[in-house]
Amino acid sequence: MKKASVTLTAILMILTAIFAACSLTGCEKEGVFGKDDTMTLVIGTEEPAEYEIKLDGLSVECNLVDVLGAAKEQFGIEYVIADGMLSEVGKLKPDSTKGEYIYLFTTVEADFDVSEYVLKKTYKETALTSSGVGASDMTILAGCTVYIGTIVYG
Numbered sequence: 001m002k003k004a005s006v007t008l009t010a011i012l013m014i015l016t017a018i019f020a021a022c023s024l025t026g027c028e029k030e031g032v033f034g035k036d037d038t039m040t041l042v043i044g045t046e047e048p049a050e051y052e053i054k055l056d057g058l059s060v061e062c063n064l065v066d067v068l069g070a071a072k073e074q075f076g077i078e079y080v081i082a083d084g085m086l087s088e089v090g091k092l093k094p095d096s097t098k099g100e101y102i103y104l105f106t107t108v109e110a111d112f113d114v115s116e117y118v119l120k121k122t123y124k125e126t127a128l129t130s131s132g133v134g135a136s137d138m139t140i141l142a143g144c145t146v147y148i149g150t151i152v153y154g
Contacts, residue, residue, distance in 0.1 A: 037142035064138040103151040104131040
């Protein structure tokens with residue numbers, strides 16, 4: 001009986017140490033961003049606004065639409081998705097009748113546009129590449145930057 005009690009106590013001490021280490025390092029739940037995880041969201045073309053979005057609690061499988069939901073909660077940033085496309089974000093309200101559309105840039109290599117139409121952009125010394133995927137498919141990583149601007153076609 002004493003041997004079982006010692007073993008059980010040792011197991012409880014180990015589990016307590018693991019949970020304590022996780023709470024100190026921010027490894028909250030598996031598959032979710034931790035309390036110190038953030039990303040940079042930049043919105044605008046002429047005078048872009050920069051926001052540090054807290055990712056805490058969001059799934060590591062989240063996308064830009066999920067981040068925009070967090071940005072709405074954290075900063076009141078409004079957005080509109082019409083026909084599966086991001087059509088308005090914050091003060092960006094492009095006029096499609098004039099060939100204006102939302103355009104996405106990212107630092108996440110997995111989402112880089114690899115076509116002949118790829119565009120590069122630098123924002124505050126951060127190199128960005130046009131996204132080859134839409135907002136609902138964009139990969140979000142802690143520390144990444146997503147730039148939402150406009151482009152004119154035609």
